[in-house]
């Protein structure tokens with residue numbers, strides 16, 4: 001059983017609750033994301049594997065000619081199939097099933113809700129390291145135990161005999177099975193011959209499932225005798241063997257196992273010395289499995305719960321009450337920036353743990369800073385596992401394994417941590433719940449908030465959605481009859497600290513007054529003042545929508561990607577232009593391709609430009625720039641923030657990354673270089689996103705003793721999102737925005753599904769999109785007639801409309817034309833079901849014509 005090698009945990013070598021009735025057949029979802037395989041297949045559970053197979057196990061099963069990875073989604077005593085036609089499970093890949101029945105059920109829900117294959121949902125729940133890797137071996141046909149029949153005798157006689165062939169057969173026969181790549185290394189020139197031998201069936205290909213990564217093993221050294229014996233033996237060693245003597249005495253004094261590397265590093269003992277003593281039988285060298293711990297060697301000073309403020313107490317009481325009753329409740333915790341939401345989370349988690357249950361904390365990827373992690377680690381110590389994408393694949397895998405092994409009871413992580421395989425879940429917290437990064441943009445296109453609520457309902461667990469700027473969708477769910485969420489409000493900062501004073505600066509007025517710099521006079525003075533007082537400044541340049549394109553100043557030509565309908569982005573460091581969609585990279589042009597003018601150059605404001613300008617205006621200023629370019633390296637994000645925290649920088653300049661979660665006591669000034677960059681995106685959430693970003697970044701100022709000040713520079717100073725943000729008035733903003741959404745018919749007044757079609761030929765994509773829309777509308781007509789005939793109840797609440805098809809806002813990506821339909825609906829309509837059925841009618845076209853159809857339920861990005 002290959003699985004036994006791939007994961008050996010000393011402490012969990014126990015079989016699952018022993019053999020039980022009802023485990024003779026397993027229902028398995030295999031690793032082929034296709035409509036035909038989007039259902040469980042029955043397999044026999046061989047008696048010797050019975051104890052190791054559970055719902056949620058990963059297995060290797062024969063499927064057609066291959067062995068595939070699959071997930072066990074059910075076990076049964078009987079099968080609806082002819083048992084003689086069923087094949088047995090070949091491998092169990094983990095000793096502890098990586099998923100559990102609840103997650104398997106959740107995958108089914110995801111598959112229905114987000115219109116994706118069940119295997120895609122299951123794969124999303126496990127770390128990348130466990131995604132299947134298939135290894136191919138060759139074996140001599142008659143020895144491949146039934147994988148393939150030996151070739152007919154006559155044929156074998158006829159074809160066998162070439163000396164090369166005999167040599168290959170002899171080699172493989174001797175080894176049993178040989179990995180394919182090893183074969184090619186051994187017989188580099190024999191590729192074509194090997195292929196023929198495989199085709200004729202002299203050799204057969206055997207495939208097995210392997211993990212991409214295994215548990216990390218480290219060599220440990222431990223004493224093989226008691227301290228007295230070791231001391232005695234050290235006395236008997238020859239005088240020259242000084243190191244050996246020292247080492248024996250070390251183990252006599254400290255008899256616990258030590259990693260070999262530590263011995264050589266810290267005690268300065270050579271591996272040879274250890275080996276010599278091991279050969280004599282006084283020490284043992286043993287492989288042990290270890291966790292790759294990204295926080296190893298860092299200690300976290302223990303923190304105690306703070307006495308809560310009155311507002312915190314109110315919020316905590318409601319959460320605590322639901323936890324105590326093990327009642328599934330969803331709370332929306334609306335607390336202004338600096339109101340102390342984290343302390344409420346921490347004390348809620350404490351109660352959850354005290355009740356013997358487990359907790360998940362979701363944080364947006366970019367706010368998952370060491371500072372954030374520290375706040376949890378220093379309260380709960382080793383009970384916390386951390387999962388985010390900056391960890392190596394191995395580190396992430398090991399953090400994840402701690403959950404299954406019950407080593408931890410709290411997980412803090414980005415979006416996918418919502419799938420942490422806990423079995424006694426009591427609490428899920430989603431911090432900054434309005435963040436669009438909680439939505440996964442590739443299949444399965446799930447929203448972590450929706451998944452969290454589903455999981456919590458299955459566990460009778462509490463969900464806390466926290467934000468200073470809740471999404472309209474969540475806010476709308478807190479009011480009205482039968483509201484599913486309960487609103488908790490913390491309107492003030494802790495210790496009566498004031499929210500910062502915000503000034504809106506009209507950039508058009510600046511230009512009129514002759515100021516052509518990117519800093520208004522007010523912001524300039526404010527920065528100067530901070531430099532004097534040795535206080536710190538945060539500057540936000542919202543890169544999204546902001547131009548870093550190359551334009552000809554003579555004719556207005558903008559350099560575009562030849563494969564995607566989008567302008568190329570300029571990268572100053574490499575002096576190249578890059579397409580953000582297909583990765584195309586080109587050198588910067590010297591002359592305009594359109595008019596030959598030499599006045600073609602990089603245009604617009606990037607963070608680098610701002611940094612340069614700051615250097616010119618304030619000689620000697622220390623700027624820490626944080627954007628995609630400076631944070632691509634592992635740990636860079638952390639290093640830059642630490643630098644700023646240690647006051648090795650006067651200004652922290654960056655994109656959205658600087659807007660969230662940071663809590664630095666000496667930041668008293670926040671400047672927004674241009675507030676309206678998001679406002680003009682083709683997105684119905686543009687105003688909401690602008691309000692959220694401005695409120696969040698303003699919230700970085702004056703969080704401690706020193707009061708804060710904020711400058712928002714803009715070309716549209718009267719826009720309500722900017723006005724309300726400047727007054728910290730969420731209530732007024734939401735009232736205006738809800739009104740506008742109602743009028744335009746957007747969420748939360750309806751639900752959306754975006755269907756995007758793409759193909760290399762524009763005619764093809766238009767035809768497909770139109771036919772899709774027509775079918776969908778017909779389906780709705782039929783359904784509505786049915787609804788009407790049953791009863792009128794709820795009919796007026798039901799609404800369904802298909803908009804489009806129209807060209808997508810980015811009409812071409814990677815040479816594929818894109819069209820989209822928008823489905824708007826309301827009420828009790830099974831839209832996912834309708835879409836699944838409609839899409840099924842296009843299966844043939846999708847496969848044969850390489851048409852691509854993407855279905856995005858509750859989309860966050862409308863491009």
Ligand SMILES: Nc1ncnc2c1ncn2[C@@H]1O[C@H](COP(=O)(O)OP(=O)(O)OP(=O)(O)O)[C@@H](O)[C@H]1O
Nearest residue numbers: 306307308309337338339340341342343494661699
């Ligand atoms: N009860 C309390 N007594 C004293 N200080 C507190 C208390 N609760 C929180 N604080 C402190 O107040 C500051 C702000 O708290 P916190 O960072 O949790 O705010 P937040 O609501 O998460 O804000 P944001 O939404 O901006 O992240 C922190 O420095 C925190 O240590």
Ligand SMILES: [Zn+2]
Nearest residue numbers: 552555592595
């Ligand atoms: Zn030109």
Ligand SMILES: [Zn+2]
Nearest residue numbers: 561564579582
């Ligand atoms: Zn491109």
